[in-house]
Amino acid sequence: MINLVKKSRAKIVLVISGFAMLTSILVIIGWLFDIKSVLNVVAGGATMKFNTALCFFFSALGIALSFGKKATLKYASIILGFLVLIIGSFSLAEYLFHFQSLLDNFFVTDLLSSAYPGRMSAGTAFCFAMLGLSLIAIHTEQLVVLKTVQHVLTLVVIIAFVSLITFILEIPTVNKVFFINTMALHTSLLFMLLAISLSLKNIHLGFTALIFEDYDGSRLIRKLIPFIVSLSIGLTYILLTVVNNQTINYDFGLVISTVAFVLISIIYISIIGINLNKKDIRWRELQKSLRDTNQELEYYKQALDKSSIVAFTDAKGIITDVNQKFCDISKYDKTEIIGKTHKLINSDFHDRAFFKNLWETIKKGEVWMGDVKNKAKDGSYYWVHTSIVPFKNDTGEIYRYLAIRQDVTKRKEAEEMLASQYVKKLEQKNAELEQFAYIASHDLQEPLRSVTNFVNILVEDYHDKFDEDGAKYLRIISDATERMRNLIKFLLDYSRLGRERKxxxxxxxxxxxxxxxxxxxxxxxxxxxxxxxxxxxxxxxxxxxxxxxxxxxxxxxxxxxxxxxxxxxxxxxxxxxxxxxxxxxxxxxxxxxxxxxxxxxxxxxxxxxxxxxxxxxxxxxxxxxxxxxxxxxxxxxxxxxxxxxxxxxxxxx
Amino acid sequence: MLVDDNPDDNFFHERIIKKSGAAEVVVTKETGYEALEYLKLQRFEKLAHPQLIFLDINMPGMNGWEFIEEYNKLAPDQQGDHVIVMLTTSKNPDDRQIANKNAKVTDFKSKPLTKEMLEEVIDKYFV
CATH class of the missing domain: 3.30.565.10 (Histidine kinase-like ATPase, C-terminal domain)
Known part of the structure; x- marks a missing residue:
């Protein structure tokens, strides 16, 4: 609310001061050309004096200028403030010290007023003095003075308002309160508007702040003040009207009015109260759910701390916090860890590409998971299954990383042992196989050689005893054994291939x-x-x-x-x-x-x-x-x- | 002298040697022990002295290399003049390596012994 008013206040002030200047010019013209209806709006009511109109013109101009940013505008508004202050306080002095000066009829001669012709009323003079003073003082930077200005302006508003009420309730001029007895209708209206305008300049201070802040109290004020003011004035106006018309008598009217006031007030305030209660209930629910969530988070945190190795780092990877388990496994003291990076426990087991991939992943805002070998303070190694979670703020920037690790050293050791066992077994099997092929082919050679040898003997010693078929069979045996010999030789070569490789x-x-x-x-x-x-x-x-x-x-x-x-x-x-x-x-x-x-x-x-x-x-x-x-x-x-x-x-x- | 556990091989080799007429006597032994026994007894029992020993490596019980170890312990006059190691397979680098390391081994050849191989050996060591 306060921000909304703050944004558009320059426009509001311009409109109000423009309206005030126009009104004052009209009144001035009215005096110069003797147009009575402009001077007192309400027939028989008090007139706005020439000096008053002049002061309104100065004040409105001064207020408009005071919202400008240039120093010259500021000084102009201060000078205008002085003029208003002088005219106002001089008029007031006339009342206090019972003298009459040229000022009252200096510009035009007032022939209309019966008492103190040409002189503004005491209330008007006082209000101008206050307004002029405020216009001067508002340019200071002292907080106390500025606060006082806000209170003074509030006072002006109240005086003008009271005067306004007298017009609304048509209190006859003679019965008017002394102080404001001859304040004109438009005079009171302009005072209210101008004082409010000027108080908008320091909207954060005094009564304006109370009205426009975004708190429940301010909201309540904003709802109640217009209600109470309009209700009481409205009821009184109706009461006076019906009494004056003699529709009902005064006593009965007063009772009815009071009862109506009480009833309407109760209903209205109850509605406000119900809404406030609803809001309060919702707020308490939110508070409770927040408390529950916090409690739940606390449990999660406890569970995490008990079960995992936890570390927090900032966006650059500098460790900001670790839990006890981190200290236990790394064997470093907490004070030795905080402020360092994870290089402290780097085992040099992983290559650069490994960590490059890790950082690329988490910098993208994604969770990285993997097994990492770390080195403790005493030089021993440990394996951890690691998850790194990036934390992002409202703008999507990463401001912290959470690393959750599980000790998997035992599993890794078991895996390594198993792997080495497999390798050993495989090597053994390979050697066995090679040996087998070698021995098999080696031993196969012997009987084969005997076959070849004795076929040769047959060929050499008995060739003339074989017929054509017999010789052919011998040749087939010979070819087959030759082929078998080659096969065995190749098998042997194949099994020996790469045995002596360099x-x-x-x-x-x-x-x-x-x-x-x-x-x-x-x-x-x-x-x-x-x-x-x-x-x-x-x-x-x-x-x-x-x-x-x-x-x-x-x-x-x-x-x-x-x-x-x-x-x-x-x-x-x-x-x-x-x-x-x-x-x-x-x-x-x-x-x-x-x-x-x-x-x-x-x-x-x-x-x-x-x-x-x-x-x-x-x-x-x-x-x-x-x-x-x-x-x-x-x-x-x-x-x-x-x-x-x-x-x-x-x-x- | 032929030292080979395979009687077929012995028969074949003896036949080659006899046919070529290179030796007066061919002694065949089927184990290293028997061969050593013969060498030890040759002087007392006036047995023929082997000038050339063809030794098989792959034998059950005492293999060729173990035979050579024992052979080296014999008195010089009990030993033969030349030991030719007969390798089962021509391309057997493992056996060849061991043969190269053993100074007492004169030469090594691949089985089977042929007429040409025998002539080459006799030309090299006896002529």
Whole structure:
């Protein structure tokens, strides 16, 4: 309410002072041209004197100017205040010290008034003196003076109001209270309006503050004052009217009026009381729910403190508060923690990216969750499952973070132990498997050799004793054992692959050239065209890598189409942290159903009659690529050609 | 002298040697113990002195390497002139490494012994 009035008060004041100036000018004109109806509004009532009109003009102008911001306007209003003060107090002095001066009829001669012609009434003079004084004093900055001004203005309003009532209730001029006995109707009205206007300047002080504040008391005043004033005046007016009309007699009227006053007052005040009670009940409910919520929050806090490691930080991550559990697990004293950041308990276990991700998440206002390894004061480590919750203020800015942690050290240790056990078990199984393949193939050699040996003896010593069929059977046995010997040999090679591997920084172009040199003969026979792109220098297992290239190139030559010569393209491209190599040919291609099968050991797609082989080349390639931690796959179309791609990640020693 | 637990292999190797006419006597033993016994007794019982020993590694009981350990403890005149270790598989780097470390081993070859292999050995050590 007070703010609403404050905002529009300049307009209100301008309108009121404009109205006052207009009225005073009208009255001045009335005196100059002898227009009586302007002077006393109510026939037979007191007239507004010329001096009064002049003072009203000055006052209204002064009040309007006092709301201006410029210093010159301020001084002008002070001067106007002085003029009003002088005229007012001089007129008052005339009454007090019983003399008559030129002032009364200085501008025009009053022929209308019977008593003290031309002189304003004592009340008017007093009010002007007060108004003028207020207009001067209101420009000070002393609080006491300003408060006094507000009270003085209130006094002016009250005097004018009392005078106004006398007009409303049509008290005959002779019966008027002495002090205001000849105040005109418009005089009292203008006094009220002007005094109120000026008091709006310091709306926060005195009676205006009491009326306009946003408190229950002020609201009550705003509701009650207009009611009481209008009710009592209204009832009295009606009473006087009916008594004067002789409708009812005075005694009866007074009783009726009193009863009506009491009844209406009770009803009105009761309505206000009911509303106040409703408001109070609602307020108490709110208060209770607030208390309950607070209590509940307190329980949550207690539960959190008991169960979790809790820390508060400001927006920059500086710790502002921790609970006892935080101190217990980190083994730091509370005073050692507050004011520091969480670097205090950093274990260096996590990399920068980990914390970068954490901060990015919480700065967005989202909750971050994860497991963090921390370091206590005594150097021991502990794992905590952490949730970080950002707190935002009304404008959405993050002003604090809450970190809630659970000790998961035991779980983590168990996990780590389990993981290491698995690794051990896996290593053991792998070694066993390798040993198994090795021994199996080793021992298989012996009986096979005996078969070969004795077939040879048969061939050598008894060849003339065999007929054609017998010789053929011997050859079949011999071929089969040879094939078996090779299979066992490859199995052994496969199981031993990478056993002696050594990582070294190698130029892949160099290895490729060596592999091509080894295959020189078959390349020449097939008249193969090999195109080589730029290859990187990487940490690889050199021997195995050479074998990989060799296998892929020899496959590309072996599986050529009958109608054209092999064209092989070898290239490499970088994909983030790995290199992807491609060996492309224009050979017979592979059907998609076989894309996986070709990498399994001893799996073949063609008969020995079509293409010789043991089904060992690609499984070897796969194993070599996997030794490097990469992947191998094929893209192919039947009769168009195949592209074998494999990745080699960036390895380090 | 042939030391091999596999009688088939012994038979085959003996046949190669006899056929090539490189040796007067071929002694075959199926265990390391028997072979050591023979070497110890050769002087007293006027047995043929082995100039060349073909030794198999993969034998039950005492294997080839354990045999060599015992063999090294014999008096020089009890020992043979040359020991050729016969490896079961040509590409067996583990066995080859141990063979390289053992000074008493003259050479190592892959099974089976062939006529060409035998001629090469005789040319190298006896001519």
């Amino acid at each position: 990582l070294s920084l190698v130029d892949c172009s160099k290895i490729l050239q060596e592999a091509i040199a080894d295959l020189n003969e078959s390349i020449n026979i097939a008249e193969a065209d090999i195109e080589i792109g730029n290859l990187p220098t990487l940490y690889v297992f050199e021997t195995e890598m050479r074998q990989l290239f060799q296998n892929l190139i020899s496959n590309a030559i072996k599986f050529q189409r009958k109608d054209c010569k092999p064209q092989i393209k070898i290239s490499a491209q970088k994909l983030n942290d790995t290199w992807m190599f491609s060996v492309q040919d224009n050979g017979i291609g592979i059907a998609p159903t076989h894309f996986n099968r070709i990498f399994q050991i001893f799996q073949r797609l063609h008969t020995s009659r079509e293409y010789q082989g043991y089904g060992i080349g690609l499984p070897n390639c796969k194993k070599i690529v996997e030794l490097h931690g990469g992947e191998i796959w094929v893209e192919s179309e039947v009769d168009k050609g195949s592209t074998f791609n494999f990745t080699i990640p960036k390895l380090e020693l």
